[in-house]
Structure formats: C-alpha cells, structure tokens
Amino acid sequence: AAGVIQSPRHLIKEKRETATLKCYPIPRHDTVYWYQQGPGQDPQFLISFYEKMQSDKGSIPDRFSAQQFSDYHSELNMSSLELGDSALYFCASTLRTGNHEQYFGPGTRLTVT
Amino acid sequence: AQKVTQAQTEISVVEKEDVTLDCVYETRDTTYYLFWYKQPPSGELVFLIRRNSFDEQNEISGRYSWNFQKSTSSFNFTITASQVVDSAVYFCALSGNQGAQKLVFGQGTRLTINP
Numbered sequence: 421a422a423g424v425i426q427s428p429r430h431l432i433k434e435k436r437e438t439a440t441l442k443c444y445p446i447p448r449h450d451t452v453y454w455y456q457q458g459p460g461q462d463p464q465f466l467i468s469f470y471e472k473m474q475s476d477k478g479s480i481p482d483r484f485s486a487q488q489f490s491d492y493h494s495e496l497n498m499s500s501l502e503l504g505d506s507a508l509y510f511c512a513s514t515l516r517t518g519n520h521e522q523y524f525g526p527g528t529r530l531t532v533t
Numbered sequence: 534a535q536k537v538t539q540a541q542t543e544i545s546v547v548e549k550e551d552v553t554l555d556c557v558y559e560t561r562d563t564t565y566y567l568f569w570y571k572q573p574p575s576g577e578l579v580f581l582i583r584r585n586s587f588d589e590q591n592e593i594s595g596r597y598s599w600n601f602q603k604s605t606s607s608f609n610f611t612i613t614a615s616q617v618v619d620s621a622v623y624f625c626a627l628s629g630n631q632g633a634q635k636l637v638f639g640q641g642t643r644l645t646i647n648p
Contacts, residue, residue: 462638
C-alpha cells in the first residue's frame with residue numbers, strides 16, 4: 421500500500437537560508453498535518469490542512485508558511501533559518517471521515533549550520 | 534486543553550523481562566482517541582495502536598498489550614518477554630473528535646532492553 425512520501429529525507433542549510441519540505445499524502449487522504457520534533461523532544465504540531473484549506477495552527481513560527489495544493493500534496497516553507505530549526509519534520513495524512521489514524525511519513529531531517 | 538503525560542523518561546530492563554509504559558491524559562472532549570507510537574533509532578514513527586474513548590476493552594497483540602482505564606485517564610502499554618529489538622522511544626498521543634484532530638504527544642519513554 422502507498423505510504424506518505426516526504427522529500428527530501430535529509431537537508432542541510434545554513435543560517436538565514438530558506439528551505440522547502442514536501443509531503444505527498446496517501447492517495448484519497450484529504451487532511452495533512454505537519455509536526456516538528458526537536459532533538460530529544462516529542463513531536464509538536466505545526467499546522468494542518470483539510471481540502472486545501474488551513475484547518476488548524478499550532479506553534480508555527482511566522483518565518484514558516486505552508487500550503488496544500490490541488491493534488492493534495494503539501495509544502496512547508498521555512499525562511500531565515502535558525503539553528504533552533506534543526507529538527508525532524510514529519511508529515512502525516514488522514515481521511516477526515518476515517519478511523520482518526522494519522523499515517524506518518526518517514527520525516528525530513530533538517531540540519532541548520 | 535489536551536495533555537498527555539508519560540512520567541517515565543527512561544526505562545532499562547534485561548531481555549525477557551516484562552515492562553509497562555505508563556500514559557496519563559487530560560481532555561475535556563467526551564469523544565477522543567488514544568494512540569501509541571514507537572520511534573526506533575532510525576527515527577520514523579511506527580503506529581502501534583489506536584483506542585477510541587468509548588471502547589474500554591483491553592487489547593493484546595502478540596507480546597504487546599494495552600490497558601485503557603477511563604476512570605483513571607490512563608492508557609498503559611505492556612511488553613511481555615521484552616526483546617532487544619523493542620528498544621526505542623515510545624510515545625503516547627491523544628486527539629480529539631472536533632476540528633483538525635491534531636495529535637498531542639506525551640514526552641516519550643526511552644526503553645532500553647539489555648541482552
């Protein structure tokens with residue numbers, strides 16, 4: 421069965437650079453979530469989209485933005501990167517009317533130097 | 534607000550011992566969902582179980598079992614006859630039934646199984 425795809429898997433950027441993380445949800449899933457997991461921490465919710473509209477927002481910095489496109493893939497754009505942005509970024513998808521299980525992608529490990 | 538607490542930061546046991554990971558949650562939702570995820574050193578989040586708030590039946594899957602007690606707001610996870618491959622960080626998580634249903638995670642328990 422198809423899973424959630426995230427690209428790239430690893431990304432190294434310098435301070436003040438920009439980064440774009442991509443997420444391709446499971447086919448027919450209508451909801452996408454982004455989570456950030458810092459070293460030694462639990463995943464923290466950033467933002468979610470349902471049917472291409474933002475549905476909820478967590479502790480996402482103003483330097484970050486995200487959107488969901490017509491083909492349901494989502495992109496997380498991160499600008500003016502800081503050392504503290506180094507983390508594992510997970511994307512998850514679900515079907516809103518389904519079993520409430522979020523299917524996680526493998527994550528993108530972002531390192532800011 | 535929703536909150537999940539995993540009081541055990543780290544647990545270390547010898548292989549073949551049984552081990553229980555505790556999870557306590559807080560929510561005002563009458564309908565909610567509880568989850569356990571495993572995160573091995575490779576970093577991916579592996580789904581283990583989902584439990585609905587209206588289904589208090591305990592569940593057993595091989596060496597894994599889960600004890601959901603609504604009266605004490607707990608959803609504990611037991612590994613029987615632990616194996617070295619069980620070594621990982623385990624997260625308990627909670628989502629509500631309204632809106633975007635984002636997951637709120639506990640702090641995680643790092644489980645080390647020693648040979």
